Amino acid sequence: MTFARDTGVMRFAGRESWQVSHGTNQTVNTALFVRDTLALSVETVPELPGLDPSVPVVVPAGVDRAAAAEEWLGWWADVLDHARAELHGGAPDDPSGPSLQVRPALRAAVLALAPAAAEYDERYVTSRGALPIGEVVRGVEGRLGRYVRPFRLVITEVPVQGMVWERMTDTHVIASQRFLVDPARSAPALRAVVESLA
Incomplete structure (x- = not known):
């Protein structure tokens, strides 16, 4: 082995x-961080509880929570497909990538929250x-x-x-x-x- x-x-x-x-998977973690930080009322398949440790709710200026929630399910499907395939390029959390280009509200959220998501990943996710x-x-x-x-x-x-x-x-x-x-x-x-x- x-x-x-x-x-x-x-x-x-x-x-x-x-x-x-x-x-x-950093892309999966980023998606969950965005979900929890914006307190989006969305379903994940599978149903996943909140992050551990939890994160405070913060809605950055210029981020439309309602629109982000509407775009969520399609983006989450892209995130899971990417994790399943273990692809290294073209991640769905790349603001310039195709997944977020068609989801402007989530793109704005990822741009605003990416540094905090990366810090969370570095501190707590191993x-x-x-x-x-x-x-x-x-x-x-x-x-x-x-x-x-x-x-x-x-x-x-x-x-x-x-x-x-x-x-x-x-x-x-x-x-x-x-x-x-x-x-x-x-x-x-x-x-x-x-x-x-x-």
Whole structure:
């Protein structure tokens, strides 16, 4: 098994047949920071509680909260697609990128809040440690009596309150840091996903 760390993402690969990427995503964190700082009444899919630690509500001059809330769902979908694909360029939180060019209210919000979001990320957001990925995969292989089929899984770690483990697609999970540091919860949840992909 190999291990590498790249911009907060931990990658595990075994026999070139499977790959699990686990870590935080700055674009996702920025989107949640904007949501919480503006106190937008929007739904996230999955439903995600507030940031941990929470942030004060601040509406910068020139930011239209109502318009930002209307643009939210489409932008959040772009943010999740970007996290799932682990793309490094063209992030949806880039004010000059296509995602915010068509969403002027959110573009204004991101421009106003980007420095504070980056500071929050630097101060409070760190990946909370390794998951027992290799151990889980070996356990599944032992039960199956064969190697797992090739798969790629992305686990996006979010700094929110409470216990969150949501499977967004077959190969993308969003999980709270609190959930991931609890092996009694995270190992069985991870095992279930690996078994479904094996």
